[in-house]
Amino acid sequence: MADPASLAGVLGFAAGAALAAVAWSAWIRRRFARAAADALDPDVDCSTLPAPLALLVEARRDAVERTRRDATLGSRIAEERASRSARMLDALEDAVLVIDSTGEVMDRNATATALSPGRERRDPRRLDATIPSPTAAREILDLARGLAEADPTAVRRTAVRIIDPDDGNERDFEALIRRLDETGRCVVVLHETTREREIAKVRSEFVAQASHELRTPLSSIRATLEMFEEGDLEDPQAQAEMLAIASEEADRLARLVDDMLDISRIEAGVARPTIERVDLGSLAAEVVEGLQAAAERRDLRLELHVEGDGLEVEGDRAMLGTVIGNLVGNAVKYVPEGERIAVEVSAEDLTRSVVVTVTDTGLGIPPEDLPRIFDKFYRVRRYERRARGTGLGLDLCRNIVEQVHRGRIGVDSTLGEGARFWFGVPALHASSVAA
Amino acid sequence: MMEDPTPKTILVVDDEAHIVRVVAFKLRAAGFAVIEAFDGEEAWSCLRDAEVDLVLTDQQMPVLDGIGLARRIAGDPRFKGVPVLMLTARGFRLDPEEFAGSGIVEMLDKPFSPRVLLERIHANLADTTPRREAA
Numbered sequence: 291m292a293d294p295a296s297l298a299g300v301l302g303f304a305a306g307a308a309l310a311a312v313a314w315s316a317w318i319r320r321r322f323a324r325a326a327a328d329a330l331d332p333d334v335d336c337s338t339l340p341a342p343l344a345l346l347v348e349a350r351r352d353a354v355e356r357t358r359r360d361a362t363l364g365s366r367i368a369e370e371r372a373s374r375s376a377r378m379l380d381a382l383e384d385a386v387l388v389i390d391s392t393g394e395v396m397d398r399n400a401t402a403t404a405l406s407p408g409r410e411r412r413d414p415r416r417l418d419a420t421i422p423s424p425t426a427a428r429e430i431l432d433l434a435r436g437l438a439e440a441d442p443t444a445v446r447r448t449a450v451r452i453i454d455p456d457d458g459n460e461r462d463f464e465a466l467i468r469r470l471d472e473t474g475r476c477v478v479v480l481h482e483t484t485r486e487r488e489i490a491k492v493r494s495e496f497v498a499q500a501s502h503e504l505r506t507p508l509s510s511i512r513a514t515l516e517m518f519e520e521g522d523l524e525d526p527q528a529q530a531e532m533l534a535i536a537s538e539e540a541d542r543l544a545r546l547v548d549d550m551l552d553i554s555r556i557e558a559g560v561a562r563p564t565i566e567r568v569d570l571g572s573l574a575a576e577v578v579e580g581l582q583a584a585a586e587r588r589d590l591r592l593e594l595h596v597e598g599d600g601l602e603v604e605g606d607r608a609m610l611g612t613v614i615g616n617l618v619g620n621a622v623k624y625v626p627e628g629e630r631i632a633v634e635v636s637a638e639d640l641t642r643s644v645v646v647t648v649t650d651t652g653l654g655i656p657p658e659d660l661p662r663i664f665d666k667f668y669r670v671r672r673y674e675r676r677a678r679g680t681g682l683g684l685d686l687c688r689n690i691v692e693q694v695h696r697g698r699i700g701v702d703s704t705l706g707e708g709a710r711f712w713f714g715v716p717a718l719h720a721s722s723v724a725a
Numbered sequence: 726m727m728e729d730p731t732p733k734t735i736l737v738v739d740d741e742a743h744i745v746r747v748v749a750f751k752l753r754a755a756g757f758a759v760i761e762a763f764d765g766e767e768a769w770s771c772l773r774d775a776e777v778d779l780v781l782t783d784q785q786m787p788v789l790d791g792i793g794l795a796r797r798i799a800g801d802p803r804f805k806g807v808p809v810l811m812l813t814a815r816g817f818r819l820d821p822e823e824f825a826g827s828g829i830v831e832m833l834d835k836p837f838s839p840r841v842l843l844e845r846i847h848a849n850l851a852d853t854t855p856r857r858e859a860a
Contacts, residue, residue, distance in 0.1 A: 505814035505835045510743045512836040535743045
């Protein structure tokens with residue numbers, strides 16, 4: 291049996307020790323809690339802490355800092371990605387917008403915003419505020435709703451015309467609608483086709499004009515043939531006159547077809563020029579010699595001035611011959627009888643090119659005609675009665691010089707004092723230009 | 726009824742000299758008097774200087790085009806009853822409103838048949854009261 295007194299002493303000690311342990315642990319917990327709180331506050335100096343505790347606090351501080359840095363970096367990366375995507379979308383020429391199943395605009399790029407800058411302020415989330423054409427907006431929404439039932443990869447397309455409410459300008463687009471997710475959101479891409487429409491319009495106008503130009507010489511030829519057939523041309527003089535007209539018009543028709551073909555080949559980039567060394571001085575001499583008889587018939591003085599040697603360029607000889615031939619030929623046709631035409635070939639230091647100029651002392655060109663004189667089928671009205679060309683000669687010249695030879699072509703004129711047509715093609719050797 | 730010994734006068738207007746020559750040849754051979762003009766403005770002065778029974782004009786011409794010329798003729802009471810025929814190489818038809826306002830009685834296409842052209846001129850002259858009698 292144990293002594294009751296000593297048992298009470300043991301129990302008392304044990305209780306005291308337990309109390310002391312509880313108090314100590316509470317103190318330790320508070321100390322650690324403060325240390326942990328200190329560890330989060332970088333301003334608190336932890337050098338006064340006991341060494342193991344200071345190490346723990348330092349380690350904790352490092353961990354917190356790392357986490358903070360990682361979070362900042364992560365959010366920066368996410369922001370950067372989002373901003374890059376937005377910049378990428380804004381850089382697109384196509385308008386891109388995301389709409390939900392009710393037609394509300396969730397997101398859009400800068401091009402989409404620019405579709406209706408004025409209306410945007412009213413209600414930017416409305417589809418018909420972004421696409422300022424109620425019909426087009428409704429059609430796009432109908433197509434987008436239809437996609438909810440369709441295959442997820444399905445795409446719907448439609449043509450959309452937007453008329454600017456301020457200036458009435460018409461812009462055409464192809465709208466492409468694709469499902470984005472299961473909630474019925476769709477991405478709408480609007481690709482502008484206005485330029486294509488304009489090109490098609492220009493082409494159609496060209497065909498209409500070309501058809502007019504082709505029918506005109508055909509008329510004289512067909513009429514002459516019928517008159518022959520019906521015995522209207524029994525008188526030899528009348529017969530000769532009508533045949534001469536038909537023959538001239540047949541030549542014109544052939545030239546017209548040739549010019550149209552040459553221009554369309556150059557414009558389409560499928561012309562195959564034979565590039566070789568061409569001396570523009572000797573080429574001009576050949577062309578001038580060929581036209582001398584026609585000039586004499588009209589009592590015109592046709593002169594050639596070739597300044598020095600080394601007037602070589604790299605180009606297509608036949609094409610460059612056509613340019614000189616057209617420019618000199620026009621002068622021979624349109625300049626009044628008794629006047630002078632001077633063809634000059636020289637090197638130009640400034641642009642390092644060989645320049646051919648055709649100067650005449652004729653009627654000159656009215657200032658209003660100068661900007662359009664190289665256009666297809668454009669004719670100077672005051673010259674129309676003098677002679678009829680194909681209306682394509684100068685356009686062909688421009689195409690040959692600018693597209694095939696990377697040169698320049700132009701005209702200067704003062705009404706009543708004649709005209710100066712010129713073109714320049716890069717010289718073969720820059721040194722020969724300076725020489 | 727005595728036949729009018731004075732030949733009818735046709736004003737032929739086209740900026741294409743060859744077309745004017747060919748048409749004028751056919752019409753003269755058929756007994757018409759022909760006045761030649763090479764743009765609308767020149768035709769307008771011819772109309773004021775001479776007695777014209779019918780005008781045959783092209784559409785696309787410098788200075789004054791065929792429609793412009795036809796409108797002037799239609800708007801001037803001095804030329805009441807003078808039919809205007811248009812000979813044009815344009816690939817499209819005038820819209821009905823433009824056609825109605827111009828006073829053009831008939832459109833003919835280029836390339837044309839001189840025989841058909843002559844027939845149409847005869848038909849249109851027969852349809853109208855001669856101007857000299859109306860005046």
